[in-house]
Amino acid sequence: MSVALNHTIVPSRDKRASAEFLADILGLTAAPQWGPFVPVQTANGVTLDYMDADEVQGNHYCFIVSESEFDVIFERIRERGLDYWADPHHGKPGEINHLYGGRGVYFNDPNGHNMEVITQPYA
Template sequence: MSVDLNHTIVPSRDKRASAEFLAGILGLSAAPQWGPFVPIKTANGVTLDYMDVDEVQKNHYCFIVTEPEFDVIFGRIRERGLDFWADPHHEKPGEINHLYGGRGVYFDDPDGHNMEVITQPYA
């Protein structure tokens, strides 16, 4: 049996602004609104469907990228002056990690979701 993740809903206070923020950091495009959602489609076909809500419950989203893509994404994070951390608990500010022979970084989106970009999957 094959099971793949198709989409997930990302709660936000401003779905268009939040989707465009993440799309801009990752080098993706926020699609036109579809129903109540503003989707971002990743390379493996999964969509993050941003939806406006009154109260945002913060979540964690992790994206795996190549080493060259990490350089570009991390450059965008720094160019925008975003705070970033080497860990999910935000205890190592201004650092990236080097877990499993790769690199990783955490940053918050406008709604406080904990975004992570890594170059190697966790063992």
């Protein structure tokens, strides 16, 4: 049997705004609302299903992209004046990392979710 992640629910204070924020940064599209969710689908078919929640506890989401996609995404992060870090604990502000021969960056979404974009998978 082949096991693959299909979707995950992302709690948010405003599902539409949060889905559009991520979609805009990553160059994706926030889909029309489906039930209580606003999905954002990645290239491998996984959807992040944004749902309104009274309380939001920040989670971590990581996206792997090509080098050229990283350049565009990182430019969007900087254009929007978002804080970014080279590490998950936000101890290296204004930096990116170069782990495993690639590049990586962390930034927060409006709900405090710790978003990560990398160009090489972690070994």
